[in-house]
Amino acid sequence: MMPGSVLWFARHEARLAWRDWLSMITGGRRERLRRVVVAIVIFAIFMHFVAYWMVGRYADATLDASMLMTLSTSILLSWLLMVSQAMESMTRAFYSRSDLDLILASPVKANRLFAIRIATVALAVAAMAIPLAAPFIDILVAFGGTRWLGAYGLIVAMGAAAAALAVGFTVALFRLIGPKRTRLVAQVIAAVIGAAFVIGLQVAAILSYGTISRTTIMQSRAVLANVPDIDSIVWWPARAAMGDWTALAGVLAASLALLFAAIALVAPRFGEYAVAAAGAGAATVSQGRQSSFKQTSPRSALRHKEWMLLRRDPWLVSQTFMQMLYLIPPAMLLWRSFDDGNGAYNLLVPVLVMAAGQLAGGLAWLAISGEDAPDLVATAPVPASFVLRAKVEAVLGVIVVVFAPLLLVLALASPWHALVSAAGILIATTAATAIQLWFRSQAKRSQFRRRQVSSRIATFSEAFSSIGWAAASAVAAVSLVLAVAPALIAAVVVAGAWAMSPRTAAA
Amino acid sequence: MKHVMSPIPSALEISGLVKRFDRTAVDGLDLNVRSGEFYALLGPNGAGKTTTLRMIAGLLRPDAGSIRVAGIDALADPVAAKQIVAWISDEPMIYDKLTPREYLEFVAGLWGIGPAVAQARAEELLSWLDLAPHAQERCEGFSKGMRQKVALAGALVHDPRVIILDEPLTGLDAGSARQVKSVLRERVNAGGAIIMTTHILEVAERMADRIGVIAHGKLIAEGTLEELRRQAGRTNGATSDGATLEDTFLALVAEQAQAA
Numbered sequence: 001m002m003p004g005s006v007l008w009f010a011r012h013e014a015r016l017a018w019r020d021w022l023s024m025i026t027g028g029r030r031e032r033l034r035r036v037v038v039a040i041v042i043f044a045i046f047m048h049f050v051a052y053w054m055v056g057r058y059a060d061a062t063l064d065a066s067m068l069m070t071l072s073t074s075i076l077l078s079w080l081l082m083v084s085q086a087m088e089s090m091t092r093a094f095y096s097r098s099d100l101d102l103i104l105a106s107p108v109k110a111n112r113l114f115a116i117r118i119a120t121v122a123l124a125v126a127a128m129a130i131p132l133a134a135p136f137i138d139i140l141v142a143f144g145g146t147r148w149l150g151a152y153g154l155i156v157a158m159g160a161a162a163a164a165l166a167v168g169f170t171v172a173l174f175r176l177i178g179p180k181r182t183r184l185v186a187q188v189i190a191a192v193i194g195a196a197f198v199i200g201l202q203v204a205a206i207l208s209y210g211t212i213s214r215t216t217i218m219q220s221r222a223v224l225a226n227v228p229d230i231d232s233i234v235w236w237p238a239r240a241a242m243g244d245w246t247a248l249a250g251v252l253a254a255s256l257a258l259l260f261a262a263i264a265l266v267a268p269r270f271g272e273y274a275v276a277a278a279g280a281g282a283a284t285v286s287q288g289r290q291s292s293f294k295q296t297s298p299r300s301a302l303r304h305k306e307w308m309l310l311r312r313d314p315w316l317v318s319q320t321f322m323q324m325l326y327l328i329p330p331a332m333l334l335w336r337s338f339d340d341g342n343g344a345y346n347l348l349v350p351v352l353v354m355a356a357g358q359l360a361g362g363l364a365w366l367a368i369s370g371e372d373a374p375d376l377v378a379t380a381p382v383p384a385s386f387v388l389r390a391k392v393e394a395v396l397g398v399i400v401v402v403f404a405p406l407l408l409v410l411a412l413a414s415p416w417h418a419l420v421s422a423a424g425i426l427i428a429t430t431a432a433t434a435i436q437l438w439f440r441s442q443a444k445r446s447q448f449r450r451r452q453v454s455s456r457i458a459t460f461s462e463a464f465s466s467i468g469w470a471a472a473s474a475v476a477a478v479s480l481v482l483a484v485a486p487a488l489i490a491a492v493v494v495a496g497a498w499a500m501s502p503r504t505a506a507a
Numbered sequence: 508m509k510h511v512m513s514p515i516p517s518a519l520e521i522s523g524l525v526k527r528f529d530r531t532a533v534d535g536l537d538l539n540v541r542s543g544e545f546y547a548l549l550g551p552n553g554a555g556k557t558t559t560l561r562m563i564a565g566l567l568r569p570d571a572g573s574i575r576v577a578g579i580d581a582l583a584d585p586v587a588a589k590q591i592v593a594w595i596s597d598e599p600m601i602y603d604k605l606t607p608r609e610y611l612e613f614v615a616g617l618w619g620i621g622p623a624v625a626q627a628r629a630e631e632l633l634s635w636l637d638l639a640p641h642a643q644e645r646c647e648g649f650s651k652g653m654r655q656k657v658a659l660a661g662a663l664v665h666d667p668r669v670i671i672l673d674e675p676l677t678g679l680d681a682g683s684a685r686q687v688k689s690v691l692r693e694r695v696n697a698g699g700a701i702i703m704t705t706h707i708l709e710v711a712e713r714m715a716d717r718i719g720v721i722a723h724g725k726l727i728a729e730g731t732l733e734e735l736r737r738q739a740g741r742t743n744g745a746t747s748d749g750a751t752l753e754d755t756f757l758a759l760v761a762e763q764a765q766a767a
Contacts, residue, residue, distance in 0.1 A: 301616025
């Protein structure tokens with residue numbers, strides 16, 4: 001293979017991507033690979049059962065407006081999530097300068113590598129989507145025939161189109177607002193793009209039909225009456241998924257053409273953009289006014305620092321508060337159901353508890369593990385327990401600020417539901433914070449997105465604990481006695497996390 | 508910055524210090540640093556210098572031995588010891604989203620320094636380290652040298668008696684290095700004690716009152732440059748009166764390697 005050729009670069013990129021993936025999957029420990037593979041196989045089998053339960057009934061579906069609408073909505077949502085993923089990868093490609101100097105200083109044609117990098121984003125996005133979609137497609141193929149195999153082709157087309165859009169959008173942002181702001185804006189958009197679509201559908205459903213289900217609005221008579229004819233090009237992606245080979249060929253050709261056009265336009269200038277992006281961090285940010293030092297205790301200094309760092313990092317805010325976006329639909333439901341009785345409130349309780357648990361987990365990671373000056377804090381003349389307490393208080397402070405207004409409104413409508421929600425939020429928040437405390441490991445705040453990789457036990461414990469406490473709260477809103485069982489399960493999850501935590505294991 | 512500290516006989520006393528990881532990193536180390544003394548700890552890579560300093564700063568707990576900082580047992584009462592100690596590593600750890608002034612306010616808060624005193628010291632340090640024009644800018648755009656100066660200002664804002672520095676001049680340009688050295692010398696003249704590791708032997712040669720050489724976790728030589736020269740010449744014969752610290756250091760380390 002000729003050094004510097006497209007294939008040579010492709011092999012280089014493939015090797016890096018493979019090792020990165022392997023490291024992510026195994027947490028950097030190769031001896032875990034076998035266990036990880038077994039876990040993936042078990043999870044895949046489980047997901048096939050879930051897929052059968054969810055889509056089995058659609059296997060023999062025929063082409064009609066309702067089916068095309070359902071499928072198109074799912075495809076659009078998935079594609080928006082792929083665009084989000086592609087934008088995140090593209091931003092990283094522009095702003096990560098690990099090998100940029102080496103490439104630009106070498107005598108090879110750098111645009112070949114950049115072309116490969118853009119194509120790699122498309123492949124990676126599709127490759128990440130396939131394992132998630134595979135159980136559903138497999139079930140449809142098994143029970144509905146090979147025509148559903150077209151869905152795999154559609155995923156490749158979606159990956160190509162997502163990468164093309166992401167690269168185009170990122171470059172457009174570069175030109176419009178400059179490299180410094182592009183990073184933040186692109187990452188925030190990437191974070192909210194998929195969520196915004198789901199939330200938009202839910203809000204529309206709540207406002208129109210008083211239900212939180214996002215499918216309601218897409219299946220409503222009003223929408224179905226006004227959709228294009230089933231032969232319209234609008235339905236091509238859905239038709240491609242259902243085995244219309246002409247539609248699949250058309251969608252694939254259009255997506256790949258879009259990707260090649262993006263590569264042809266951007267790859268020659270990629271180095272220029274990347275250099276501009278690398279220099280963006282050097283610019284200083286003026287803060288304006290100068291205030292006097294205030295009297296403060298060490299604990300208050302720590303709390304204040306945590307809040308200030310969080311407030312000043314819009315990217316972290318966008319990542320951390322993603323869960324908060326999902327509170328918009330329940331808030332709308334609360335507003336709409338103010339006089340409608342208990343049904344809606346029962347639905348609100350678990351949503352609030354779940355969101356609080358997830359938010360607390362993210363914040364606790366930032367405060368406890370994501371300390372950028374660990375030595376400074378460790379050498380301060382205060383006991384370690386004191387530092388941890390201050391950080392936990394900082395987390396709880398944010399939770400209180402976010403959830404207190406919602407609980408107050410809920411208390412006006414239904415004091416019982418507000419009380420149950422408050423108790424659930426307190427327990428879920430404490431559990432998530434405790435799990436982060438037990439599994440704490442030093443990291444940079446910028447590694448927030450990769451925190452799940454550092455300990456899968458912590459990640460799953462945190463998620464299952466939040467789900468468990470949300471379920472227990474939902475049941476408690478109806479019957480306290482029945483809530484004992486889910487509460488016990490959630491408590492077992494938390495106890496299990498404690499038992500498996502590195503500190504307990506080392507003791 | 509003419510803070511004169513009340514004299515304390517021995518700023519740092521280390522006795523029989525041991526730390527083991529998968530191998531013994533520090534092996535029965537004894538060390539004594541006096542008040543008003545600049546002590547340089549030298550040694551090849553992996554000799555145990557940073558581990559020693561991290562134990563003194565309270566970041567690592569030794570497996571055996573004792574550490575007394577200004578007479579305080581740092582292992583029995585770490586909080587009291589930390590009150591008078593400052594630690595700066597070669598990789599300045601500061602908060603990108605804070606300005607230098609906010610960083611200093613935070614550090615002063617952690618050490619419980621009153622706002623009036625802390626602000627006066629902070630302004631003085633910012634000005635002395637040429638950070639005043641950048642005091643209102645977030646640290647995220649700072650060069651490594653500027654970040655190192657912010658970290659140094661943070662270490663000094665609580666007026667420590669003992670300053671522990673691990674390669675503090677790494678990455679600093681000549682001008683910044685001179686500023687930092689001048690600030691450190693002032694602290695020593697004011698009665699503070701500094702213990703520093705460095706691979707820049709010229710810095711140790713010029714600044715240190717005494718030098719300790721460590722290898723395989725043990726102190727193999729200690730004294731002024733003259734005393735070290737004599738020790739190396741006596742055992743090795745390869746150094747002369749005019750030998751640089753580099754010659755002396757290499758001779759001592761080579762001798763230790765042969766003995767091992």
